[in-house]
Amino acid sequence: MSTSSELAGALAGQPARKPAGRSPFRRVVTNQQFVLFVVLVGLIVFFGVRNSLFFRVGEFSNLLTDFSGLILIAIAETYVITAGGIDLAVGSTAAVTGVVAAGWIQPLVSHHVNAALVLLLGAVISAVIGAAAGAFSALMITVFRLVPFVATLVTYSAGAGLALVISHGAPVGYNPGAIYWSATGVSIVTWLVAIVLVLSIGLGLILHLTIYGRYNFAIGSNEFAARAAGISVRRHLVSVYVLSGVLAGLTGMFFYIRSGSGAATTGVTNSANLLAIAAVVIGGASLYGGVGRWSGTMLGAAVLTVVSDGLIFINVPPTWIQVVVGALIALAALLQTFRRRGGATGRTT
Amino acid sequence: MTTVEAQQPVLELRNINLSYGSVVALDDVSFKAYAGEVIGLVGDNGAGKSSLIKTISGVNAPDGGEILVDGVVRHWRSPHDSMAAGIETLYQDSGLAPDLTIGSNVFLGRETRRRGVLGRLGFLDQRAMERGALEQLRRVGITIPETNRTVAELSGGQRQAVAIGRAIAWARHVIILDEPTNHLGARQSGEVLKVITSARGQGLCVLFISHTLPHVLEVCDRIIVLRLGRVVRDAPTTEFTVESLLGAITGLNE
Ligand SMILES: Nc1ncnc2c1ncn2[C@@H]1O[C@H](COP(=O)(O)OP(=O)(O)O)[C@@H](O)[C@H]1O
Ligand SMILES: [Mg+2]
Numbered sequence: 012m013s014t015s016s017e018l019a020g021a022l023a024g025q026p027a028r029k030p031a032g033r034s035p036f037r038r039v040v041t042n043q044q045f046v047l048f049v050v051l052v053g054l055i056v057f058f059g060v061r062n063s064l065f066f067r068v069g070e071f072s073n074l075l076t077d078f079s080g081l082i083l084i085a086i087a088e089t090y091v092i093t094a095g096g097i098d099l100a101v102g103s104t105a106a107v108t109g110v111v112a113a114g115w116i117q118p119l120v121s122h123h124v125n126a127a128l129v130l131l132l133g134a135v136i137s138a139v140i141g142a143a144a145g146a147f148s149a150l151m152i153t154v155f156r157l158v159p160f161v162a163t164l165v166t167y168s169a170g171a172g173l174a175l176v177i178s179h180g181a182p183v184g185y186n187p188g189a190i191y192w193s194a195t196g197v198s199i200v201t202w203l204v205a206i207v208l209v210l211s212i213g214l215g216l217i218l219h220l221t222i223y224g225r226y227n228f229a230i231g232s233n234e235f236a237a238r239a240a241g242i243s244v245r246r247h248l249v250s251v252y253v254l255s256g257v258l259a260g261l262t263g264m265f266f267y268i269r270s271g272s273g274a275a276t277t278g279v280t281n282s283a284n285l286l287a288i289a290a291v292v293i294g295g296a297s298l299y300g301g302v303g304r305w306s307g308t309m310l311g312a313a314v315l316t317v318v319s320d321g322l323i324f325i326n327v328p329p330t331w332i333q334v335v336v337g338a339l340i341a342l343a344a345l346l347q348t349f350r351r352r353g354g355a356t357g358r359t360t
Numbered sequence: 361m362t363t364v365e366a367q368q369p370v371l372e373l374r375n376i377n378l379s380y381g382s383v384v385a386l387d388d389v390s391f392k393a394y395a396g397e398v399i400g401l402v403g404d405n406g407a408g409k410s411s412l413i414k415t416i417s418g419v420n421a422p423d424g425g426e427i428l429v430d431g432v433v434r435h436w437r438s439p440h441d442s443m444a445a446g447i448e449t450l451y452q453d454s455g456l457a458p459d460l461t462i463g464s465n466v467f468l469g470r471e472t473r474r475r476g477v478l479g480r481l482g483f484l485d486q487r488a489m490e491r492g493a494l495e496q497l498r499r500v501g502i503t504i505p506e507t508n509r510t511v512a513e514l515s516g517g518q519r520q521a522v523a524i525g526r527a528i529a530w531a532r533h534v535i536i537l538d539e540p541t542n543h544l545g546a547r548q549s550g551e552v553l554k555v556i557t558s559a560r561g562q563g564l565c566v567l568f569i570s571h572t573l574p575h576v577l578e579v580c581d582r583i584i585v586l587r588l589g590r591v592v593r594d595a596p597t598t599e600f601t602v603e604s605l606l607g608a609i610t611g612l613n614e
Contacts, residue, residue, distance in 0.1 A: 221482040222471050225460075229468055232457035239419055239455045240469030241440025301459035 043295030046346060047310040051317060058321035065324055075200065078316040079207040080269065082309060083262045084283060085290035086214050087255035089308045092291050093218075094251050095231035095300030096152070096159035101259040102283035103170030104144040106274075108137040108263030110177050113184030113273030133264050141260020142253050144170060149252035153245045163252075171280050178273065185272035203268055210261075215305035227251065231300030282333075286315050289336050293343040314339065368431050370395045370533050370565045371416070371447070376425035378411055378589075385411035386422070387589040393534065398556060398566040400576035400597070403586035404609055409569050410452055412586065413536045416567075417449040418442040429533065440469065446532030450523050452539045452569075456511045463507035466493035466526045496529035497522070501555065517548055524552065528559055535559055536567040541575065553579050573602050587611055 058065045084101040091098045116133045144166055151162035218224040226247050229237040238244045267273045294311035296303025319332050369392035378386040385408045393399055403409050414420040418436030426433050429445050436442050456465050467489040473479035493507040502525040527535055541549040556579050559566050570576050585593040585608040593608045
């Protein structure tokens with residue numbers, strides 16, 4: 012077709028304006044990932060200077076394990092938040108699956124059934140329980156039209172309560188044999204950590220390079236546009252909450268292997284929720300949906316892990332950690348506002 | 361267009377009804393539309409224009425009635441089906457995802473996959489899409505320097521250009537434009553009208569919704585007037601003046 016003139020130019024009324032603040036320097040220093048990386052290095056140096064034991068290999072291995080316990084639910088939250096929702100149930104889902112898996116697996120561990128088989132079985136059980144929790148949230152959101160905040164709050168409460176009922180508030184299925192898996196591996200990377208890292212990278216590739224991820228961002232950016240483009244929004248959202256549940260379930264399994272018992276303390280439940288969402292927000296995702304990056308979440312989770320462990324390391328009371336996490340979220344939000352004003356937008360593709 | 365009546369209509373609606381709860385948005389709407397024809401769809405706010413086009417595109421499922429494309433009764437399970445049938449729609453409430461790039465928006469819902477195993481796993485060929493988007497948009501007269509910028513970075517006019525370009529580039533039979541000149545200046549609106557005329561030249565059937573009656577009288581071959589969800593006039597443009605059209609829309613001169 013030969014329109015007489017360039018429609019775009021004419022429609023714009025003026026030549027395409029370069030948004031302010033796209034200068035390379037400003038783009039780099041306001042880039043969330045870059046800032047996070049600097050903060051991360053700064054924190055490690057800071058804690059190391061305050062207590063040189065922080066640089067021990069053993070401590071690094073600890074950090075890596077704590078990081079692994081956080082990233083699956085943080086990535087789950089990344090999917091949900093970039094799709095325009097939120098999942099407040101990841102912590103309690105992890106708690107439920109932790110105690111259930113512990114109860115089921117302990118006899119097998121005690122009878123010295125092949126450890127890899129036990130682990131696989133536990134992972135499947137945890138994933139199924141998590142999927143059920145996610146499906147419950149998804150049902151309330153897509154069929155009963157509850158907003159994600161309320162729907163997942165219901166799942167959270169149900170899960171937290173259930174975990175306490177099942178466990179009678181005490182650690183379940185303690186068996187030192189389970190810890191074996193969290194302690195062996197190649198060098199400082201335990202098998203447990205390696206599996207979680209590989210899974211995380213796969214999830215990152217799916218988020219940014221596949222059609223599934225594209226639909227996720229499209230729905231979070233403009234649900235109507237996604238629907239009008241023929242995307243099955245409801246089906247996708249169901250799958251996202253189920254995925255989130257599965258990852259939360261696997262995290263519960265992770266906690267069990269790590270500590271050798273399933274515990275249902277509300278402290279763990281709440282802090283897992285808080286940290287997962289904090290990692291995503293600190294990583295630069297928008298709570299309005301459509302904007303966020305896997306790499307941002309990974310860096311956010313790394314910063315949170317270093318802060319949480321580092322503060323304990325230099326003898327700051329644990330109660331202060333939540334305050335520091337809050338401050339980090341505030342800083343990240345400020346940075347985001349600053350970037351918006353600078354005209355740069357988060358790129359998702 | 362005097363000879364089109366002899367052909368098969370490319371799009372036909374028969375007795376379409378649609379309600380939102382107790383609100384009747386469409387009441388027994390029927391009309392035929394032919395290839396190479398520009399049809400103006402006019403009516404007051406709330407007359408049911410947007411509801412009608414969302415029904416044609418499969419966003420809304422009608423409570424009753426039939427939609428025929430090329431003489432065949434079709435049922436849309438989702439907008440995906442109408443798109444596959446060659447019907448493209450520019451929605452009044454933006455149909456673009458602001459956080460995605462221009463290229464990703466042009467290909468939204470019809471993404472290009474990589475070749476081979478990765479493609480079957482759902483991996484995207486983003487570069488092919490950016491290149492394809494540039495070509496598609498240029499083909500319909502829209503030049504945008506880089507398609508790897510997000511839509512949020514564009515001006516309102518540029519966004520509209522991308523949205524119109526996307527619709528025209530993919531349309532094979534019918535293109536529906538719901539108030540495409542809203543928020544545009546006089547010169548920019550003139551460009552949109554030219555795009556509509558050239559889409560007709562390509563043999564597309566255009567459904568053009570607008571409140572600017574001189575525009576409607578200028579580019580349309582036929583005008584359908586909706587009032588409170590009913591078709592109250594369906595006649596060649598030559599039978600209308602601005603005054604008589606206004607009368608039909610408001611129902612005051614009857
Ligand atoms: N999603 C909706 N839910 C409920 N009522 C709606 C909805 N969309 C439109 N309506 C109602 O349907 C009628 C037709 O609206 P609409 O199709 O938007 O008209 P128009 O585009 O001609 O202004 C109006 O009474 C409007 O209030
Ligand atoms: Mg309308």
